Amino acid sequence: MALLEVEGLTMEFGGLRAVDSVDFQVHEGEILSIIGPNGAGKTTVFNVLTGIYHPTRGEIVFRGQRLNDLKPHHITALGIARTFQNIRLFREMSVWENVVVGAHTRLKSGFFSSIFKGPATRREERAARERAYKHLEFVGLKGLETTKARQLPYGAQRRLEIARALAAEPRLLLLDEPAAGMNAGETEELMSLIRKLKEQNITVLLIEHDMRMVMDISERIVVLDHGRKIAEGTPAEVRRHEAVIAAYLGASARAGG
Amino acid sequence: MLDWADGLLRSFINSYYYGVLVSIGINIILTLSLNLVVGFTGQLHLGHAAFMAVGAYTAGLLATKAGVGFWGAVLAAGLLAAVAGVIVGLPTLRLRGDYLAIATLGFGEILRITLLNLDITGGPFGLRGIPRQTNLPIVILAVLFTYLVLRSLVNSRMGRALIAIREDEVAAQTMGIDTTRLKVTSFTVAAFFAGIAGALFAYWFRYLNPSSFGFMISIELLAMVVFGGLGNLLGSVVGASVMTYLPELLRTVAPAIAERRLVFYGALLVIIMILRPNGLLGTSSEQGWLEIWLARRRSRTAQGSAASSQVPPASTGGAGHGPA
Numbered sequence: 001m002a003l004l005e006v007e008g009l010t011m012e013f014g015g016l017r018a019v020d021s022v023d024f025q026v027h028e029g030e031i032l033s034i035i036g037p038n039g040a041g042k043t044t045v046f047n048v049l050t051g052i053y054h055p056t057r058g059e060i061v062f063r064g065q066r067l068n069d070l071k072p073h074h075i076t077a078l079g080i081a082r083t084f085q086n087i088r089l090f091r092e093m094s095v096w097e098n099v100v101v102g103a104h105t106r107l108k109s110g111f112f113s114s115i116f117k118g119p120a121t122r123r124e125e126r127a128a129r130e131r132a133y134k135h136l137e138f139v140g141l142k143g144l145e146t147t148k149a150r151q152l153p154y155g156a157q158r159r160l161e162i163a164r165a166l167a168a169e170p171r172l173l174l175l176d177e178p179a180a181g182m183n184a185g186e187t188e189e190l191m192s193l194i195r196k197l198k199e200q201n202i203t204v205l206l207i208e209h210d211m212r213m214v215m216d217i218s219e220r221i222v223v224l225d226h227g228r229k230i231a232e233g234t235p236a237e238v239r240r241h242e243a244v245i246a247a248y249l250g251a252s253a254r255a256g257g
Numbered sequence: 258m259l260d261w262a263d264g265l266l267r268s269f270i271n272s273y274y275y276g277v278l279v280s281i282g283i284n285i286i287l288t289l290s291l292n293l294v295v296g297f298t299g300q301l302h303l304g305h306a307a308f309m310a311v312g313a314y315t316a317g318l319l320a321t322k323a324g325v326g327f328w329g330a331v332l333a334a335g336l337l338a339a340v341a342g343v344i345v346g347l348p349t350l351r352l353r354g355d356y357l358a359i360a361t362l363g364f365g366e367i368l369r370i371t372l373l374n375l376d377i378t379g380g381p382f383g384l385r386g387i388p389r390q391t392n393l394p395i396v397i398l399a400v401l402f403t404y405l406v407l408r409s410l411v412n413s414r415m416g417r418a419l420i421a422i423r424e425d426e427v428a429a430q431t432m433g434i435d436t437t438r439l440k441v442t443s444f445t446v447a448a449f450f451a452g453i454a455g456a457l458f459a460y461w462f463r464y465l466n467p468s469s470f471g472f473m474i475s476i477e478l479l480a481m482v483v484f485g486g487l488g489n490l491l492g493s494v495v496g497a498s499v500m501t502y503l504p505e506l507l508r509t510v511a512p513a514i515a516e517r518r519l520v521f522y523g524a525l526l527v528i529i530m531i532l533r534p535n536g537l538l539g540t541s542s543e544q545g546w547l548e549i550w551l552a553r554r555r556s557r558t559a560q561g562s563a564a565s566s567q568v569p570p571a572s573t574g575g576a577g578h579g580p581a
């Protein structure tokens with residue numbers, strides 16, 4: 001059985017159908033990319049998968065559990081974490097605190113133990129901070145732990161988002177255009193980072209506009225256009241697909257005026 | 258209670274300043290707790306005085322009509338205010354946006370009108386005959402207790418979650434935080450301490466009147482939070498102290514200004530907002546208006562003197578914003 005099964009997923013905003021009857025599956029351990037022109041509905045799929053929106057129709061099943069009506073924090077606890085296309089860090093918090101917030105569902109201390117910190121709580125705090133530092137080292141932010149998030153350069157903010165998501169210990173990681181705004185060198189590093197995630201048994205669902213990266217790193221690709229799935233397959237298959245070529249040519253023709 | 262300590266304090270503080278210090282202490286508790294909701298959790302709360310009223314009337318009624326002792330009444334005041342906090346907070350904090358502001362404002366007015374029209378509270382004539390059992394040592398202990406509890410709370414898993422909600426509610430949810438529950442918790446804790454402050458108020462002034470807990474009091478408390486610094490506990494201590502003592506000082510030095518206390522508060526806030534936009538002790542994170550204005554002036558004169566050089570205007574921070 002697939003790790004994530006999406007069936008007939010539809011998301012409407014008023015009269016606008018942002019996602020229209022989309023089916024796909026994510027298998028354990030793979031890197032699956034979602035591509036498509038601007039406004040195709042890619043981010044909306046992520047927003048529905050993470051419980052920010054509840055789907056108008058369709059089924060979302062993750063490890064045998066239906067996610068449709070769950071709240072975002074329940075979904076995170078079940079093992080899905082994400083990054084945001086428009087970076088959404090906790091800007092006034094330090095880098096390491098951002099990561100520890102990511103571990104919120106993996107920590108236990110409740111309201112009273114938060115106030116009257118016993119030995120168990122102190123131990124948990126110390127361990128959480130150490131783990132946060134490890135995640136930061138993993139994404140290449142060692143040495144910046146006590147900097148405020150908003151003071152990081154753009155590329156580092158994107159990597160901090162990944163570290164924060166990893167702190168939630170996800171089985172499935174959703175990355176929304178992680179390479180946006182990165183230069184070639186940074187993108188290269190990002191790709192090796194994503195490959196390392198795979199070694200850690202984290203399944204990756206990736207939205208990305210950088211075609212070189214998508215074709216290089218993905219095992220399978222799902223293509224959306226106007227909310228509909230127009231193609232699915234390996235990079236080689238998708239590259240040759242008539243509808244995909246048309247959608248992209250159409251999009252660039254539209255964009256070009 | 259704590260009579261020995263009280264005797265000691267009274268031996269070197271005259272009764273005028275003693276009273277001022279009690280008022281300052283009560284306002285510190287109110288400001289600290291309001292800061293938890295407004296400064297740390299980022300939720301606009303316009304009715305903190307109402308929760309103080311719940312505590313004050315609870316203690317006042319228990320003392321005068323039920324013969325309950327001081328500590329029991331103070332605890333009951335905090336707990337009942339906390340219950341009121343849950344009742345007001347639960348339905349409104351589920352929604353995103355500024356519903357809390359409207360609900361707290363409404364709750365304050367409803368409570369004030371209820372207190373004016375109940376017989377048991379003395380209606381507009383107020384509630385009299387509460388024994389004076391608050392003293393300065395008790396107030397100091399209560400301030401310390403409040404400060405230490407809140408400081409511990411904001412430096413914990415819970416506290417970080419509250420700050421995360423303030424910073425970005427969607428990201429906070431997505432990181433696994435039950436935002437509704439935590440916002441209600443923050444609001445309830447604040448109400449609890451406001452209730453305690455109200456009880457201390459009742460046992461100090463010995464007389465309660467609904468007008469002591471009106472909307473303007475809530476606004477004054479908010480001004481103290483902003484003045485001291487949103488999200489800064491020490492700032493709340495300083496803010497409440499300065500903004501409680503200055504009007505007292507003016508009353509003797511410049512009575513004409515003291516009569517227009519709110520105008521004075523307003524002016525003070527405007528000055529602070531210009532000089533230190535994050536409050537007196539706020540971490541001066543984003544640049545203040547004055548600094549931005551000065552930087553602009555500087556860059557304009559720089560461009561004027563070297564018109565050919567393509568110097569971009571000074572940017573405020575390293576971080577850019579992502580594409581839409």
Ligand SMILES: Nc1ncnc2c1ncn2[C@@H]1O[C@H](COP(=O)(O)OP(=O)(O)OP(=O)(O)O)[C@@H](O)[C@H]1O
Pocket residue numbers: 013016018036037038039040041042043044045085581
């Ligand atoms: N909350 C919302 N309310 C109304 N419309 C929305 C909302 N969120 C998304 N949409 C619309 O849904 C459509 C799909 O948007 P979405 O952000 O999912 O596209 P995308 O594929 O991620 O595009 P991009 O590549 O530009 O990020 C767009 O027309 C967008 O305006």
Ligand SMILES: [Mg+2]
Pocket residue numbers: 042043044085
């Ligand atoms: Mg998008």
